[in-house]
Amino acid sequence: MSYFDKINEEAKDKWEQKGEDVGTNRGNRVWTGVFIIIVGMMAMLKSFDLPLPAWIFSWQMLLIGVGVFIGLRHSFQRGGWFILIIIGAAFLANEYFLETSIRKHLWPAVLILMGLVFILRPKKSTCAMRWRRKEYKALARQSAGTSWYDASTQRVDEENFIDSTSVFGSTKKIVLSKNFQGGDVVTVFGGSEINLSQADIQEKATLEVTAIFGGATLIIPSNWMLKSEAVSIFGGIQDKRALPSININSGKTLILRGTVLFGGIDIKSY
Numbered sequence: 001m002s003y004f005d006k007i008n009e010e011a012k013d014k015w016e017q018k019g020e021d022v023g024t025n026r027g028n029r030v031w032t033g034v035f036i037i038i039v040g041m042m043a044m045l046k047s048f049d050l051p052l053p054a055w056i057f058s059w060q061m062l063l064i065g066v067g068v069f070i071g072l073r074h075s076f077q078r079g080g081w082f083i084l085i086i087i088g089a090a091f092l093a094n095e096y097f098l099e100t101s102i103r104k105h106l107w108p109a110v111l112i113l114m115g116l117v118f119i120l121r122p123k124k125s126t127c128a129m130r131w132r133r134k135e136y137k138a139l140a141r142q143s144a145g146t147s148w149y150d151a152s153t154q155r156v157d158e159e160n161f162i163d164s165t166s167v168f169g170s171t172k173k174i175v176l177s178k179n180f181q182g183g184d185v186v187t188v189f190g191g192s193e194i195n196l197s198q199a200d201i202q203e204k205a206t207l208e209v210t211a212i213f214g215g216a217t218l219i220i221p222s223n224w225m226l227k228s229e230a231v232s233i234f235g236g237i238q239d240k241r242a243l244p245s246i247n248i249n250s251g252k253t254l255i256l257r258g259t260v261l262f263g264g265i266d267i268k269s270y
Contacts, residue, residue, distance in 0.1 A: 063088030166190040175199040182206040187214035211263035222269040223250040235260035242270040
């Protein structure tokens with residue numbers, strides 16, 4: 001393979017990766033927009049005083065809707081969406097549908113179901129699995145004749161990713177990886193603190209944060225650049241780092257994606 005062929009192939013790889021990132025970001029915005037439209041339509045129906053069941057406009061249905069929204073955002077590969085749907089459905093059934101004699105069996109059944117979810121959920125991080133799929137594509141491209149491409153450089157380790165879900169609770173995690181590549185953080189009616197102050201990245205890492213009726217705090221090294229692509233709806237994303245820290249250009253960029261709905265994300269540095 002000639003030098004120019006290698007350059008063209010490398011450029012093609014970069015464009016493919018960029019296309020995947022853009023497609024993911026656009027998909028997240030689409031689902032966020034759909035969720036807002038549905039909430040608006042429900043509010044409009046309620047304002048018309050139509051003879052609709054009261055449970056449709058209940059807080060339990062809001063929990064179920066948020067669970068479905070998170071599931072769609074993550075292709076139903078995370079546990080947080082399922083827990084929200086189960087809790088919302090349990091409260092909904094308990095208040096509107098179940099007879100008194102059956103209600104006493106509801107919560108034990110819910111606890112058993114949630115326990116099974118934690119036992120049977122995949123152990124490996126979905127983030128690492130996505131990176132492995134990219135690595136397999138690289139290996140396939142290499143076997144097709146592009147031997148100049150060294151797929152081994154795209155090493156994937158579980159410790160290089162973070163996968164955190166907080167539902168009606170709080171989570172604190174410290175990342176020590178020197179090759180941090182990104183992850184997923186979901187916070188619903190709770191809080192998360194992700195400490196990356198002792199971590200390091202190689203050029204770029206992508207962290208997706210979903211904060212719904214909750215908050216997330218990200219503690220990052222002072223020499224990292226932050227590029228926020230997250231969508232904030234009735235919430236906020238605040239970069240509370242000192243100005244000198246923000247202006248440092250180390251070539252290390254943390255891309256922040258996700259959705260903030262009635263919640264907040266704070267970025268800090270020590």
